[in-house]
Amino acid sequence: MVDLLKANTKKAAEILKNSKYTVAFTGAGISVESGIPPFRGKDGLWSKYDPAILEINYFYENPGKSWEVIKDIFYNFLGKAEPNNAHYVLSEMEKKGLLNAVITQNIDNLHQEAGSKTVFEFHGNSKVMLCTKCAKKYKAEQVDLNKLPPKCDACGGLLKPDFIFFGEGIPQDAYLNSFAEAEKAEVFLLTGTAGLVQPAASVPVKAKQNGAVIIEINPERTAFTEEITDVFLQGKAGEVMTLLRQILFQK
Ligand code: NAD
Numbered sequence: 014m015v016d017l018l019k020a021n022t023k024k025a026a027e028i029l030k031n032s033k034y035t036v037a038f039t040g041a042g043i044s045v046e047s048g049i050p051p052f053r054g055k056d057g058l059w060s061k062y063d064p065a066i067l068e069i070n071y072f073y074e075n076p077g078k079s080w081e082v083i084k085d086i087f088y089n090f091l092g093k094a095e096p097n098n099a100h101y102v103l104s105e106m107e108k109k110g111l112l113n114a115v116i117t118q119n120i121d122n123l124h125q126e127a128g129s130k131t132v133f134e135f136h137g138n139s140k141v142m143l144c145t146k147c148a149k150k151y152k153a154e155q156v157d158l159n160k161l162p163p164k165c166d167a168c169g170g171l172l173k174p175d176f177i178f179f180g181e182g183i184p185q186d187a188y189l190n191s192f193a194e195a196e197k198a199e200v201f202l203l204t205g206t207a208g209l210v211q212p213a214a215s216v217p218v219k220a221k222q223n224g225a226v227i228i229e230i231n232p233e234r235t236a237f238t239e240e241i242t243d244v245f246l247q248g249k250a251g252e253v254m255t256l257l258r259q260i261l262f263q264k
Contacts, residue, residue, distance in 0.1 A: 018248055019256070025202075025228045025244045026260040029111055032200040032226075037103050038217050039117045039124070042205020042231060046097040046251040049121060053207070062086060069180040073145075076162040076171050084158050087139045087174060091121055092153070099204060099230075099250035100127035102258045107131065111261065113198075116191045118206060118213045120176040133190045135183060135213050137176030146170025183212065195220040203229040205250050208236035217241060230254070 029035060041051035052058050062082055065071055072079045104127040106112035114131040115124050122140040124132045142151045144165035156163050156172060163172040177183065194216075195201070201220040208214045214236065221227055221241040229235070229242040230253045238245055246253045 018246060018253070021244055021246050022253065022256050023260055025246060026257060028200055028226055028228065028244065029106075029202070029257075029261065032111075034197050035106075035112050035200040035202060036194045036198040036220070037106075037112060037115045037202045037204060038206065038220075039103075039115060039119060039204045040206025040210075040213075041119060042207075043099050043117075043250045044094065044097070044119055044121055044123055045205065046099065046249060047094040047121075047123060049091050049094050051207075053209075058086060064179065067178050069178040072173065072178055073171075080158075080161040080163070083174060084161065087120075088153065088158055091139065094121060094123065096123040096127035097251045098258075099254040100124055100129070102254035104128035105258065106261070109262070112202075114194050116187075116194060116216060118210060120174075133187045133194070135187050135191055135216075137174075137184060137187075139174050139176050141175035142172045143175045144168060144170040145173050150175065188212075191216050192219060195225070196223050198223070198225045201225045201227050203227065203231075203237060203242070204254075205231060206235070206237075207231075207233075 050056050050058055066079050066082045100123050103112060103115055107129055115129050116133045116135060117124055118135050120136050120139045122138055140153045142153055142156050147165060147168040147170055149165055149167050165172055198220050201217050203217055218241060227242045228244045229237055230246045230250055232249055
């Protein structure tokens with residue numbers, strides 16, 4: 014198993030070195046080693062919280078109740094997470110010209126905190142808050158969450174985290190840029206995504222249809238593995254990326 018991973022990682026490193034345009038596509042799994050659980054599964058967030066809290070209509074009808082849970086999940090808990098090796102390796106690859114962009118479904122800002130510059134956030138970002146009335150944006154740490162729901166200091170409107178709730182559309186810029194990247198890419202590096210959330214899961218499929226080679230890192234086989242993956246690196250993101258880094262950057 015270890016030998017297979019090593020052989021496949023060497024193969025992936027060669028593909029990455031020869032690629033003129035590489036895009037990483039990441040999901041909840043890349044942040045698991047930072048202590049953030051995915052949504053689904055045994056220890057997933059939905060085993061503890063009711064996802065209805067994050068439905069957009071519920072939020073507008075019950076902002077106080079919704080905010081109590083949002084504060085608990087996204088600010089008391091996830092807000093303290095730090096990037097792990099996998100985020101850092103992607104940032105180093107970008108600096109060294111081996112990665113052109115990251116498309117992430119995550120809302121945790123950890124790619125940017127690790128130093129990645131070109132990041133398209135398909136589902137928004139929890140570290141920014143937005144006034145639902147006048148659209149003023151705030152850094153999350155500037156907003157006082159002792160009194161819920163938080164209000165805009167400019168117009169008194171209700172503040173909402175700048176990520177999409179169930180029932181909301183994908184931010185247009187991120188959507189268009191992600192599909193444009195899928196058309197350009199020679200290689201797509203999927204990490205930590207089950208491929209079950211649409212329309213995000215269509216982005217790597219589009220890349221494959223345009224001829225991209227698909228490398229996938231995940232401890233489990235996913236919806237992508239049988240359908241589009243060319244090189245499967247079975248393991249945790251931080252561990253596999255560390256191995257990949259050693260092979261890519263060894264003297
Ligand atoms: P998912 O929850 O559907 O799947 C997570 C995937 O990560 C699984 O395939 C699992 O096998 C894999 N995984 C688990 N541990 C891993 C590890 N150590 N290394 C690599 N992979 C690992 O996640 P998804 O496909 O991203 O879709 C869920 C949606 O939930 C996303 O759209 C995202 O917006 C949101 N989400 C975001 C965060 C975050 O911002 N960190 C956390 C939870 C959910």
